[in-house]
Amino acid sequence: xxxxxxxxxxxxxxxGLVKGIGFDSWRRVGTALPSVKVYNRRQVDELIxxxxxxxxxxxxxxxxxxxxxxxxxxxxxxxxxxxxxxQDAQNLLRAxxxxxxxxxxxxxxxxxxxxxxxxxxxxxxxxxxDARKNSDGTYTCYxxxxxxxxxxxxxxxxKKMEEYGAGEILITxxxxxGTMEGYDxxxxxxxxxxxxxxxxASGGAGSYEDIYQAIKTGGAQAASAASIFHFxxxxxxxxxxxxxxxxxxxxxxxxxxxSLAA
Amino acid sequence: xxxxxxxxxxxxxxxVKRAFEECGADVLISGDQGDISKASKLVxxxxxxxxxxxxxxxxxxxxxxxxxxxxEKSMPLLGICLGMQLLAEEGEEHGHSQGLGFISGxxxxxxxxxxxxxPHVGWNEITAKKSDPLLTSIEDGxxxxxxxxxYFNAANENDVLARTPYGAAFPSIVRHGNVWGTQFHPExxxxxxxxxxxxxxxxxxxx
Numbered sequence: 001x002x003x004x005x006x007x008x009x010x011x012x013x014x015x016g017l018v019k020g021i022g023f024d025s026w027r028r029v030g031t032a033l034p035s036v037k038v039y040n041r042r043q044v045d046e047l048i049x050x051x052x053x054x055x056x057x058x059x060x061x062x063x064x065x066x067x068x069x070x071x072x073x074x075x076x077x078x079x080x081x082x083x084x085x086x087q088d089a090q091n092l093l094r095a096x097x098x099x100x101x102x103x104x105x106x107x108x109x110x111x112x113x114x115x116x117x118x119x120x121x122x123x124x125x126x127x128x129x130d131a132r133k134n135s136d137g138t139y140t141c142y143x144x145x146x147x148x149x150x151x152x153x154x155x156x157x158x159k160k161m162e163e164y165g166a167g168e169i170l171i172t173x174x175x176x177x178g179t180m181e182g183y184d185x186x187x188x189x190x191x192x193x194x195x196x197x198x199x200x201a202s203g204g205a206g207s208y209e210d211i212y213q214a215i216k217t218g219g220a221q222a223a224s225a226a227s228i229f230h231f232x233x234x235x236x237x238x239x240x241x242x243x244x245x246x247x248x249x250x251x252x253x254x255x256x257x258x259s260l261a262a
Numbered sequence: 263x264x265x266x267x268x269x270x271x272x273x274x275x276x277x278v279k280r281a282f283e284e285c286g287a288d289v290l291i292s293g294d295q296g297d298i299s300k301a302s303k304l305v306x307x308x309x310x311x312x313x314x315x316x317x318x319x320x321x322x323x324x325x326x327x328x329x330x331x332x333x334e335k336s337m338p339l340l341g342i343c344l345g346m347q348l349l350a351e352e353g354e355e356h357g358h359s360q361g362l363g364f365i366s367g368x369x370x371x372x373x374x375x376x377x378x379x380x381p382h383v384g385w386n387e388i389t390a391k392k393s394d395p396l397l398t399s400i401e402d403g404x405x406x407x408x409x410x411x412x413y414f415n416a417a418n419e420n421d422v423l424a425r426t427p428y429g430a431a432f433p434s435i436v437r438h439g440n441v442w443g444t445q446f447h448p449e450x451x452x453x454x455x456x457x458x459x460x461x462x463x464x465x466x467x468x469x
Contacts, residue, residue: 002382002386004384046384071280074280074284074449074451074455076447094275094276098309098450099409119314120309121309122411123309123409124309124409167381167409168383196379196380197381198379221383222384251405
């Protein structure tokens with residue numbers, strides 16, 4: 001049976017690992033490479049690395065940095081931030097990314113998703129969607145790290161991204177991000193129901209129960225989280241144990257003779 | 263150098279190289295068929311579309327070089343993900359295209375429904391159908407990392423080493439003679455993946 005994935009996310013902003021709240025109030029919390037190594041040693045299901053200042057600074061992804069990460073990462077690595085062309089995607093995959101996350105560029109040029117999918121396969125294109133809740137309960141997509149409204153409903157946009165060739169949707173609630181108050185389950189459910197490709201829930205995880213709800217109530221196939229793993233004693237491994245006890249299938253790493261370097 | 267990772271312009275080559283190195287191999291990534299003679303084993307990685315991959319393989323001269331290396335020199339070859347699918351006779355992604363033809367079968371799209379989302383992304387378990395040196399110390403139920411929309415529809419059940427349930431149970435490891443293929447990514451499957459890579463490295467030329 002396919003297992004539900006728990007995916008730690010690392011946010012990079014100008015060479016540092018950062019944490020923010022509601023896509024704002026960023027503070028630097030260290031360098032990223034040691035985190036990649038730790039997560040790899042702990043055999044997490046997957047890792048996401050987002051360079052949140054790349055698009056805003058008008059630059060592409062930092063390929064050297066990604067190359068350093070991937071050489072220490074023996075689980076799947078998704079990289080996003082500043083991907084604006086087929087060449088950007090190709091460079092990232094060459095640098096060792098397994099999947100490329102697109103976000104801002106899709107609104108201006110959705111065909112980019114198709115181009116990348118046709119050349120490298122749909123499975124390596126993750127469409128990132130950042131959304132805010134409106135006062136009337138509807139949602140609106142935002143690009144450029146939450147700074148630019150796109151006048152688009154996230155469920156409709158997710159469906160479009162699937163049609164253009166995305167292999168997964170990474171849906172993030174901007175308000176919940178970094179708050180540890182729980183995922184926006186309505187948002188996740190809306191998006192999850194709209195598409196037939198896997199959905200990764202993002203933004204707001206503060207407890208194992210939150211992660212469980214993203215899967216059970218939100219209908220997501222994977223849950224990504226940052227603050228909970230970086231700033232609390234909670235770990236991806238315990239999150240999986242929590243899910244397993246409630247009947248959600250998760251990976252159980254077996255013992256092997258081989259070991260992973262510290 | 264004992265492992266040649268074939269560069270035909272597609273695939274996560276550095277990841278494959280790093281994982282094989284971590285498992286003790288001496289690895290060269292190369293697009294030059296002349297380098298085959300320096301290697302004792304071949305790895306055919308692959309991420310991307312079938313038609314494009316086969317187009318690249320034919321235009322670059324790898325099609326003939328691989329036929330010679332595998333069929334005449336009996337070199338062990340491991341195909342990974344798309345690289346596994348290329349071992350089949352035919353693919354149907356973006357139209358029909360001829361494969362390398364080392365293992366009988368064709369490549370079909372995973373049928374999707376409400377519970378089966380495609381692509382099949384994530385960790386899923388394998389169940390062995392036969393014993394094989396590639397599966398040494400790997401128990402049934404071990405999870406590996408998959409990411410694919412198509413599967414290997416093997417013509418001979420005898421070529422299927424393991425299956426994985428996603429809707430129907432599709433072949434997740436195939437073998438015919440000196441050619442092995444894994445639908446999952448051992449290089450991205452943490453310790454279980456390393457075990458499989460070490461098993462491949464331990465296989466002798468005449469296994």
